[in-house]
Amino acid sequence: MAKNNSNEVDIKLKGFYKRWKIDISEDEKWQEFKNRVLNAYEKHLGYEFLSKSEIEDEFYEIIGVHRTKTSGYMSFDNMFDKTIGDSSTYQFLKHQDNLKKILLGIEAISWMKKVPIAKKKKFISDIEDSIQISSVPLQIKINEDEIIFYPLGAKLLDKKLVDDNLDWLQEYPKSYELFKKSLHEIDVIGKERNVVDNLRLSLELLLKEKFNNQKSLENQKNSLGNYLKENNVSNEVSNLFITVTDYYNKFQNNNAKHSDNVNRNEIEFILYLTGIIMRFLNYHK
Known part of the structure; x- marks a missing residue:
């Protein structure tokens, strides 16, 4: 999502919530952010992870979690029966209640060597937009080969210092x-x-x-x-x-x-x- 577009969405959502006097709790903001993360994963990375077992191997190796492989992983005969939800990485992100583990998962994807750079950049760009639109107190620093999350403090100080x-x-x-x-x-x-x-x-x-x-x-x-x-x-x-x-x-x-x-x-x-x-x-x- 382009930066200007994400700003427009952010403004419109806040206008809607204000108009209808909807008070979004912190938990709801984080859930909304998590949903946007899953959407970004599905949009930009889902097929790559689902179709190439070695990519999910790399992800789980980085985060230090064991995963059980399924037999006949994405063979030609069964590839059309699979959905993004069958990806173990997607399942990890979806069912993870610990926010820090979700953020670790996102950072881990940015470190991966087997994921095409262009797809990673699009995914990370959507994550940056998701932080702004969901209004979660989170800051993201995007470097050439990785992203870094940290809690949001004072915006000016975070930027400068x-x-x-x-x-x-x-x-x-x-x-x-x-x-x-x-x-x-x-x-x-x-x-x-x-x-x-x-x-x-x-x-x-x-x-x-x-x-x-x-x-x-x-x-x-x-x-x-x-x-x-x-x-x-x-x-x-x-x-x-x-x-x-x-x-x-x-x-x-x-x-x-x-x-x-x-x-x-x-x-x-x-x-x-x-x-x-x-x-x-x-x-x-």
């Missing part, structure tokens, strides 16, 4: 992978320490590459100070930046690196703070 960082951080693969991993786990209960620690490591690895040294994050203060001075950053902003990074290190050491005491309500703040630090450093390449 998450999306943009994911673009240029690919120049620093180790830092990029950890930043991306933190996004995958940011809303997972029990992973709070992992998220915060991965953000710290992502920033630490970025500084190591940028300054060409092997210092820990705590020991980069002089390098940061010299870097800011060389790039003509004002004294006030330089002092503020160093002070913020000092407190960032103290938080990490006291709550994640040497302990497991992360407050779930503070994680989004740490994500955006990490993004601010990284984004500012990227201004002065």
Whole structure:
């Protein structure tokens, strides 16, 4: 679905709900999103998965789930008796109640090598439209060879501090992978320490590459100070930046690196703070 068309559909649906005073619950929004995912799968991928067993093998290998193959899988004699619903991948998405598993399934499809690129792109484009039309609190980042989901926070901050960082951080693969991993786990209960620690490591690895040294994050203060001075950053902003990074290190050491005491309500703040630090450093390449 074209972007302009998805905007029109979104506006018309919201107008209909408002006109009839229909209050759509969060559960209903997610169900609507799931239905749109199934429609996009059926439209763009259904036949590929149904007709080629090796494609479904790849999908289940990626998500780490065992599937039982059916005999005579899509032979010429029975191909016309099969429907998209017979695909085990379709069944996985349809009967999955765990939202994160559905999102994993969609991301897994974007990683697959056996699915034609053109079909994957059309599927992913429809998923992007589905997020907007269904009004679910979900953000999607589309890169050349994958998609990344993360919970929607403040749209402006997500764009500037998450999306943009994911673009240029690919120049620093180790830092990029950890930043991306933190996004995958940011809303997972029990992973709070992992998220915060991965953000710290992502920033630490970025500084190591940028300054060409092997210092820990705590020991980069002089390098940061010299870097800011060389790039003509004002004294006030330089002092503020160093002070913020000092407190960032103290938080990490006291709550994640040497302990497991992360407050779930503070994680989004740490994500955006990490993004601010990284984004500012990227201004002065």
